[in-house]
Each structure stands twice: as structure tokens, then as C-alpha cells.
Amino acid sequence: MTTPLRLRAGLVSLVLLAAFLGIWHLATRSTAPVTTMSPEYAKLMGLTATQGKSAMPGPLDVGAKLWEHLKRPFYDNGPNDKGLGIQLGYSIARVGAGYLLAVLVAIPLGFLIGMSPLLSKALDPFIQVLKPISPLAWMPLALYTIKDSSVSAIFVIFICSIWPMLLNTVFGVASVRKEWINVARTLEVGTVRRAFTVILPAAAPTILTGMRISIGIAWLVIVAAEMLVGGTGIGYFVWNEWNNLSITNVIIAILLIGIVGMLLDQILARFTRMVTFPE
Amino acid sequence: MSTFDNPFDPDRNLRAGCVCGQHRSAAEHEQATALHCEPVASEEERYEGVVASAVMRAMFPQDVARRAFLKSVGASTALAALSQFFPIKTATEVFAQAGAPEKKDLKVGFIPITCATPIIMAAPMGFYSKHGLNVEVVKTAGWAVIRDKTINKEYDAAHMLAPMPIAISLGLGANAIPFTVPAIENINGQGITLAMKHKDKRDPKDWKGMKFAIPFDYSMHNYLLRYYLAEHGLDPDTDVQLRSVPPPEMVANLRADNIDGFLAPDNICQRAIYDGVGFMHLLSKEIWDGHPCCSFAASREFITTAPNSFAALTRAIVDATAYASKAENRKQIAEAIAPANYINAPVTVLEQVLTGTYADGLGGVKTDPKRVDFDPFPWQSFAVWMLTQMKRWGQIKGDVDYKAVAEQVYLATDTKKLMTEMGLTPPASAYKSFAVMGKTFDPAKPDDYLASFKIKKAS
Numbered sequence: 001m002t003t004p005l006r007l008r009a010g011l012v013s014l015v016l017l018a019a020f021l022g023i024w025h026l027a028t029r030s031t032a033p034v035t036t037m038s039p040e041y042a043k044l045m046g047l048t049a050t051q052g053k054s055a056m057p058g059p060l061d062v063g064a065k066l067w068e069h070l071k072r073p074f075y076d077n078g079p080n081d082k083g084l085g086i087q088l089g090y091s092i093a094r095v096g097a098g099y100l101l102a103v104l105v106a107i108p109l110g111f112l113i114g115m116s117p118l119l120s121k122a123l124d125p126f127i128q129v130l131k132p133i134s135p136l137a138w139m140p141l142a143l144y145t146i147k148d149s150s151v152s153a154i155f156v157i158f159i160c161s162i163w164p165m166l167l168n169t170v171f172g173v174a175s176v177r178k179e180w181i182n183v184a185r186t187l188e189v190g191t192v193r194r195a196f197t198v199i200l201p202a203a204a205p206t207i208l209t210g211m212r213i214s215i216g217i218a219w220l221v222i223v224a225a226e227m228l229v230g231g232t233g234i235g236y237f238v239w240n241e242w243n244n245l246s247i248t249n250v251i252i253a254i255l256l257i258g259i260v261g262m263l264l265d266q267i268l269a270r271f272t273r274m275v276t277f278p279e
Numbered sequence: 280m281s282t283f284d285n286p287f288d289p290d291r292n293l294r295a296g297c298v299c300g301q302h303r304s305a306a307e308h309e310q311a312t313a314l315h316c317e318p319v320a321s322e323e324e325r326y327e328g329v330v331a332s333a334v335m336r337a338m339f340p341q342d343v344a345r346r347a348f349l350k351s352v353g354a355s356t357a358l359a360a361l362s363q364f365f366p367i368k369t370a371t372e373v374f375a376q377a378g379a380p381e382k383k384d385l386k387v388g389f390i391p392i393t394c395a396t397p398i399i400m401a402a403p404m405g406f407y408s409k410h411g412l413n414v415e416v417v418k419t420a421g422w423a424v425i426r427d428k429t430i431n432k433e434y435d436a437a438h439m440l441a442p443m444p445i446a447i448s449l450g451l452g453a454n455a456i457p458f459t460v461p462a463i464e465n466i467n468g469q470g471i472t473l474a475m476k477h478k479d480k481r482d483p484k485d486w487k488g489m490k491f492a493i494p495f496d497y498s499m500h501n502y503l504l505r506y507y508l509a510e511h512g513l514d515p516d517t518d519v520q521l522r523s524v525p526p527p528e529m530v531a532n533l534r535a536d537n538i539d540g541f542l543a544p545d546n547i548c549q550r551a552i553y554d555g556v557g558f559m560h561l562l563s564k565e566i567w568d569g570h571p572c573c574s575f576a577a578s579r580e581f582i583t584t585a586p587n588s589f590a591a592l593t594r595a596i597v598d599a600t601a602y603a604s605k606a607e608n609r610k611q612i613a614e615a616i617a618p619a620n621y622i623n624a625p626v627t628v629l630e631q632v633l634t635g636t637y638a639d640g641l642g643g644v645k646t647d648p649k650r651v652d653f654d655p656f657p658w659q660s661f662a663v664w665m666l667t668q669m670k671r672w673g674q675i676k677g678d679v680d681y682k683a684v685a686e687q688v689y690l691a692t693d694t695k696k697l698m699t700e701m702g703l704t705p706p707a708s709a710y711k712s713f714a715v716m717g718k719t720f721d722p723a724k725p726d727d728y729l730a731s732f733k734i735k736k737a738s
Contacts, residue, residue: 037642044631044638046553055534055554080418081620147431149424230420239420243391243527244623245554 004189028058056246058278065248066255079186080240082232084252088260090232094150095218095264098157102214106162107207110169111195114203127166135160135221139228149229153222160221161214169211172203204275212268234260280649319648332704341484380411387592388419388428388437391622391701392526392544393632394465394573395438396612397653398598399622403615406602408597412588416621421525422495430456435585436577436592438464442665444576446497448688449700451674457579460657461593461690461697464573468632469500469563471507473540474533478641483511487531492524492532493542499572500563502668504542507566510716511735516672516736533557544572545632545651546624549639553628558640562650567715569652571661593697600655601703606648656698657683657689659709660722667720667729673736681726 042050057065073085113119135156142152176199184198226235234253241249360512364721389395399416401407407414419425422440426447429437444458478484486508493501505515515521524532526547534556539546542563551557555732563570565604575596582589602608613629616622624630631637633649647706661683669675691709698705720728 019384038644041638041642043646044553044627044644045555046625046627077618078620079415081618081623126635143424143427143431149428149431206313228420230418230424236420239527240418240619240623242531244619244625245527245530245550 005091005133024059028056057251059237061248062251064193066252069252079231082246084234084237084256087144087232087234087237088115091222091226091234092260094153094226094233095215095222098154098220099161099215101104101154102161102165103159103211106165106210107169108208109178110166111173111199113166114170114173115195120174127163131163131167135217136224136228139225149231152228153225153233156225157218161218164213165207165210166216168213169203169207172206172210173199175206176202198260201275201277205272205277208268208272208275212272215264215268216261218263220258223257281436298526302343330502332702337511339440357655376585380591381585382435382588383413385412385435385588386413386417386433386555386594387414388417388425390422390425390438390526391418391624392542392573392623393546393616393629393651393664395469395622396616396633396651397462397464397596397603398438398575399596399616400603400612401599403621404599404602404612406595407592410591411597412591413563414592414595414597416465418621418623422498427575430454431738432578435581435588436575438498439574440495440498441571441574441661442497442499442502442669443495443546444574445662445665445688446494446669446674449675449684451669452497456687458576459579459582459690460574460576460662460688461589461694462575462596462655463571463661464575464596464600464653464655465648466569466571466652466654467562467564468545468572469503469542470545471504471540471542471563472533472548472551472557472640473560474536474538474553474557477539481560483513486511486513486539487518488523489539490520490537492522492529492543494524494526494529494543496523496674497669499570499665500542500544502564502665502672503563503570505672505717507561509732512613512734512736528539530554530556542597545619546622546628549622549628549632549637552638553625555640557644563648564649567713568649569654570715572660574657575655588660590697593694594701597655597694597698597701597703600653603653606634656705657691657694657709658706658711659685659689659691660711660713660720662689663710663722663725664715664720667725671729671732671735673720681722 037050038047069084073083074271075083078087078130113123138156138159139152142155143149146152147156180198180202181194185193189197222233223238226233227239230236234257238250238253241253291480376467387398389398402414402416406722419428419437422443425434425437425439426443428434429439430447441460441463446452447456449455449460477489491504493504495501495551501521504521508519509516511518524538524541526543528536529541529543529547530551533541533551534554540557540560548557548559551558563572563609575593603612610630610633613626613633617624617626617629619691632651635648636646637650639645659682663681666675666679666681666684670679686709689709695705695709712719712721716721718731
């Protein structure tokens with residue numbers, strides 16, 4: 001057995017996928033009609049009721065529908081019906097806006113708190129209380145005060161992605177090796193220069209890890225926020241299709257949400273690798 | 280008398296209770312179109328027809344007297360006689376004109392249910408553009424969101440449950456902001472749907488301990504279900520559980536066995552039947568025939584800042600409502616509002632709701648053309664009834680000035696003016712008496728009515 005581990009793992013993945021699809025297909029096959037109905041009545045009923053079709057779509061249904069969506073991802077049939085590409089675009093734009101704002105606030109603030117033990121102790125109780133609040137709990141308050149639903153959604157992204165970044169920045173800055181700072185001090189490096197040339201590179205891997213956690217959370221939250229606020233975005237798409245009880249489309253959306261989430265995570269992972277240094 | 284009835288018909292049944300509510304037979308229904316306020320060949324002709332109707336009604340406000348007059352001279356003679364001393368042509372031209380809207384691009388929010396039919400269909404079928412507006416209808420996730428977005432002015436006007444503008448104006452569950460209802464969307468069109476496992480439990484007395492879903496606390500659904508249960512001796516606060524569930528989640532919850540049934544807006548009821556998870560226990564029409572359900576609502580601020588836009592919008596809605604009230608247009612409407620951009624539901628389901636020929640979930644096909652109907656007039660007595668129920672179930676405490684609230688929120692006077700301008704015939708009074716489960720409601724005596732209920736929340 002000399003096949004490389006990678007190939008073997010890939011093979012196992014494929015087998016697992018095939019088994020999953022197979023079981024899914026078998027489990028959702030139509031059964032024979034449960035009861036006999038008059039044709040007039042049957043015409044008014046859905047397939048679930050007349051042909052005993054499972055309410056859960058099979059993998060073939062999902063595949064066919066997915067292909068339909070992929071063929072025209074950017075169609076626009078009016079304000080409430082847009083292609084999946086446009087919906088994902090809206091969601092990514094919202095996440096991007098909220099996330100960038102959070103970066104702008106969290107990293108400088110984290111530096112400040114991390115470099116000053118006094119601030120660190122003073123702000124700690126606030127951060128500890130605010131951190132565990134579910135971002136969606138802010139939604140009614142945001143809608144009420146900001147009075148604009150799309151800004152509210154961005155605010156919710158901001159508030160949920162700020163904490164992991166802030167805490168990781170504080171931790172990273174506070175745990176820079178004392179020797180390095182002492183060396184900088186003996187060389188009479190100023191505070192600002194010290195922050196940028198010594199502390200920032202040293203703390204960067206920890207900060208990037210915080211940013212990576214944040215983007216994951218932000219992507220989780222945007223779907224829920226858009227389901228609440230509606231209008232546009234992949235979360236709205238899920239809600240709209242659920243409205244129509246179209247489980248097929250919901251499954252497609254789930255799949256796409258997973259893929260986009262993975263891509264966002266991979267981008268941040270690449271950045272993390274770029275700033276990591278061997279000690 | 281319904282707003283869209285023909286006053287030139289001497290044989291029109293003066294009491295409600297006929298098959299379609301307007302005529303006594305299908306033949307008569309078709310025959311009656313000659314002098315009717317229906318969309319005929321051209322817009323002008325229609326206005327003319329309705330102006331004539333308005334004049335006729337003004338001259339003979341009593342149905343009985345008009346009938347006697349028409350019987351003796353005939354409809355065409357009557358019309359010719361009227362034209363001699365009332366310039367119907369000139370009047371029609373004046374009525375059809377309106378001021379230019381201050382704001383043309385408007386946003387109107389809606390919830391994807393068939394109650395919103397006039398609001399939705401007015402976009403694809405061109406009723407907004409006909410009245411000089413460019414309206415974007417925006418689908419919204421739930422009642423609380425639609426309320427907040429309208430209060431925040433993201434929407435200029437919105438589809439709301441009929442009691443919501445009253446609740447908002449009174450500051451119940453929100454800051455008190457004066458809201459108004461220029462038009463009712465639909466009447467009837469709701470239903471009690473039960474899970475299939477309850478198909479032998481048709482007597483509400485056996486429903487103790489069951490869990491029901493309603494769309495919102497301030498909804499006709501809540502008040503009608505409570506009323507229905509209380510009439511059957513169940514206290515809705517202690518004997519059953521009522522849960523506020525957004526309509527789209529109701530079918531999923533019914534399937535998952537989280538609830539035993541719901542009083543919900545259509546297409547949700549029919550959707551549960553279509554998917555084989557529930558059956559129609561009762562149409563809301565059987566509780567109160569002609570009850571309002573949803574309304575077209577706008578803030579008072581919008582009216583004062585853009586009165587012409589508001590008037591044009593209301594005109595478009597009233598126009599669409601009049602179109603939707605005709606049974607022959609319903610199939611076409613079902614197709615127009617079914618796509619994903621609007622209600623996003625199978626056409627079969629919408630057709631069953633709108634045409635009234637539907638599968639009941641138990642293997643039968645039923646027909647009731649008035650299952651859902653459309654009548655825009657915001658009767659202030661509707662508002663008074665809702666206030667009595669809000670008080671009955673403890674949503675408002677203390678004394679209520681029923682009339683003042685009703686008149687502030689339900690803009691019967693303005694609607695009447697607009698309807699006359701459009702050549703429709705509004706009713707003479709904004710108060711009418713009606714019966715809910717056989718019990719008559721007198722809008723002049725709300726407190727007596729309230730006191731007559733045995734089951735209510737102790738205040």
C-alpha cells in the first residue's frame with residue numbers, strides 16, 4: 001500500500017458522498033398513492049398528497065434545480081425575485097461592510113487595551129457582558145434606533161464580529177514577549193514606533209486568528225439577520241423559498257452558504273499563514 | 280349593500296344570503312352588467328356608469344323606493360330621465376381628474392398572503408401606473424417588521440392586519456404614531472385548519488388543551504378564533520394555547536405536530552391542504568360573513584406631506600380592489616400574483632382560494648365564491664368592533680373612546696370622497712351593524728356589547 005494518504009482520503013470522501021447521496025435518494029423515493037381520490041379532487045392537491053411523494057426532495061431534484069440556478073445566476077425579476085448570484089452578492093457586501101467597520105474599531109481599540117493594563121482591567125467587565133449577547137438580540141434595538149433595516153443588518157454584523165477580534169488583539173498585544181519590548185526600550189524606540197515595528201508583527205498571528213473567527217461568525221449571522229429583515233440577500237432567499245415550502249431551494253441555499261463560508265474562511269487562513277513566523 | 284352592487288337592478292335581493300351575495304342567480308349576474316359600475320369597454324364608460332349609479336343612489340337612498348321606481352319605468356328610461364337634469368357626462372370628466380402626485384416613486388410593503396391581493400396585483404397589472412405612480416411592492420418577513428419599516432418610513436404605505444393601525448395609533452406594542460386605514464384589502468378569506476389527526480374532532484368543545492397558531496396578537500385572526508372558542512364555551516386564555524406564529528411557518532409547524540391547528544390567512548390554509556397535512560374545519564366567513572382582514576395602511580404624516588400621492592395610491596388600491604371583487608377576473612389575478620416576485624406559491628393553491636372552488640382536505644371539493652372577497656370601504660364600525668375585542672381580551676385597559684379612535688384611524692370620509700371621484704358608489708354611512716356567529720353588533724353601543732360576553736379576560 002504505497003498510495004499517498006491524500007489520494008486515499010479523497011477516495012474515502014467520495015465513497016462517503018456517494019453513500020450519502022444513495023441513502024438520500026432511497027429515503028425520498030415516492031411511494032404508491034396512499035388513498036384513492038376522485039380525479040377532480042386530486043387535481044386540486046399537491047404531489048405530496050396525491051402520489052405519496054416525500055415532502056423532502058431527492059438528490060436528483062436538488063441537482064436539477066441547482067443546475068437551473070447556476071445557468072442564470074444574475075437574473076432580476078423585480079424587487080422580490082433575483083438570481084442567486086445577486087443575493088449572495090448582497091450578503092457578501094453586507095458582511096464586508098460590517099466586518100471592515102469592526103476591523104477599524106477592534107484592532108486600534110485592542111492595541112490600546114492590550115498596551116495599558118489599567119484600561120484592560122477597567123473595560124474587562126463591559127466586554128465580558130457584551131460578548132455573549134446573541135447578535136440577533138440587538139436587531140430590534142437596532143431597527144428601533146437606526147430606523148433603517150439594511151444599516152441595522154450591517155450593525156448586527158459589526159457587533160458580532162467585533163468581540164473575537166478585540167479579545168484576540170488584546171491577548172496578542174498583551175502577550176508579546178517581555179524581552180522583545182525590553183530590547184526595544186533599551187534601544188530607546190518610541191511608543192508609536194514600538195507598536196508598529198515590534199508589537200504588531202508579534203501579535204499579528206493572534207489578531208488574524210481573531211479575524212478568522214469573526215468572519216465565520218459574521219457569515220453565520222448574516223443569514224439569520226436577512227431572514228428577519230428581508231428584502232435581499234441569501235438569508236432572504238431561504239426565507240422566501242421556505243415561504244413557498246420549497247425545500248429543494250432551501251437545500252441549494254444551504255449548500256451555497258456553506259461554500260461561500262468556506263471560501264471566506266480560506267482567504268483569512270491564507271492571510272494568517274502569511275504573517276505567521278517561526279520562533 | 281355591497282359597494283359594487285348595481286342600484287339600477289329592481290330585482291336585486293335586498294337581504295344578504297344569495298349565492299354570490301350580489302345577485303340571485305348566475306343568469307341575473309350576467310344580465311346585470313349593462314348599467315353596472317364594472318370595468319366595461321373603456322375607462323370613461325366605466326366612470327360614466329358609476330357616476331350614474333351614484334346619482335341614482337343619491338336620489339333614492341332607500342332600496343325599496345328605488346326598486347319600486349325602476350320597476351315602474353325600467354332602467355333605461357330611468358337613466359335617460361336622470362341625464363336630463365343631471366349632467367352625467369360633465370360630472371364624469373370632473374370625477375376622473377386628480378392632482379399630480381408629489382412623490383411618484385413609492386415603496387409599499389406586503390406579506391405574501393392572498394389578503395394582499397389588491398396591493399400585489401396592482402403592480403403587475405398596472406393599476407399603480409394607471410394612476411401615475413411608480414410603485415415597488417416589497418415582500419416583508421413578518422408583521423412586526425412591516426410595522427417597523429413603515430414607521431421608519433422605508434415604506435410609504437403597507438399591507439397591515441386590520442387591527443394593527445389601531446394598535447399603532449394607540450401605542451400598543453409600539454410607540455404611539457398616528458396611522459390611518461384608507462382602504463380595507465379583503466373581506467373573509469381566512470380559515471380554521473386542523474391537523475389531519477383531528478379529523479373526527481370537529482366539535483370545538485373537544486378542543487381543550489390544543490395548541491393553535493395565529494399570525495399576530497393584533498389580528499382579526501386572534502379575535503375571531505378567540506370569539507369562536509369562547510362561543511363554544513372555551514376560555515382562549517386558559518383552555519387552549521394560542522401562539523403567534525408567522526404564516527409561512529404555520530404549515531411547517533402543523534406538519535411537525537407542534538400545533539394542532541391554526542386560524543390563518545389564505546393561501547396558508549389551502550397550502551396545508553395541498554400538502555396533505557391539514558383539512559379545512561371552517562371558513563372564517565362562517566364565523567362572520569364579510570369580516571375585514573387586512574388593510575392598506577399609511578401614516579398620517581404621509582398623508583399630510585404628500586396628499587396627492589396618497590390619494591393616487593388609494594385610488595389605485597380601490598381600483599384594484601374593485602377589479603378583484605369580480606369573480607371572472609380571479610383566475611387571471613391568481614396567475615399574476617403567483618410568481619416568486621410576489622406571493623411565491625403554486626398557482627393551483629391561489630386559484631382555489633380566489634375562485635372559491637377548493638379541496639377541503641377530507642376528499643371533497645367545495646365551492647364558495649365568497650370564500651374571499653374584496654371591498655375597500657373602511658367601515659368605522661369594523662374598527663369599533665376590533666376595539667371591543669381588544670378590550671375584551673385585555674389588550675387595552677380602561678376606557679376607550681371607540682368612536683374617536685375609529686374615526687381617526689379608519690378614513691371612511693376620505694375614502695368616500697375618493698370613491699365618489701372615481702365614480703364608485705360608497706355607502707352613505709360609515710357605520711353598519713353586522714352579526715358575528717348570529718350575535719348582532721350595534722356600533723352605537725360597544726360597551727353593552729362588551730358586557731354581554733360571559734368569557735373574557737378579567738380586568
